[in-house]
Amino acid sequence: MAILAFQMAWNNTETSEIYMNNETLRTFAFYMTTLTGNLENRVAGQGIAAAAALIMFVPNLIIFIFMQSRVIDTMAHSGLK
Numbered sequence: 001m002a003i004l005a006f007q008m009a010w011n012n013t014e015t016s017e018i019y020m021n022n023e024t025l026r027t028f029a030f031y032m033t034t035l036t037g038n039l040e041n042r043v044a045g046q047g048i049a050a051a052a053a054l055i056m057f058v059p060n061l062i063i064f065i066f067m068q069s070r071v072i073d074t075m076a077h078s079g080l081k
Helices: 002-010 014-018 028-034 042-066 068-078
Strands: none
Touching: 002 042, 014 028, 028 042, 042 068
């Protein structure tokens, strides 16, 4: 649950769009999604979108690596193998 809760909070862009009036308080995910919004060149936009997706995925991967033993223990106790 902790991994999913972190991922939901980390990838939330609606909070920045709706509630934040100050540009310095916007979330990292908001800026990553606005990178490809105004690009005319679709090929360059795909490369930037892939890089943004990788940057957004890395913190989730790090948290999963640290909590991997708990995830495996949960699966072992629930009967999934």
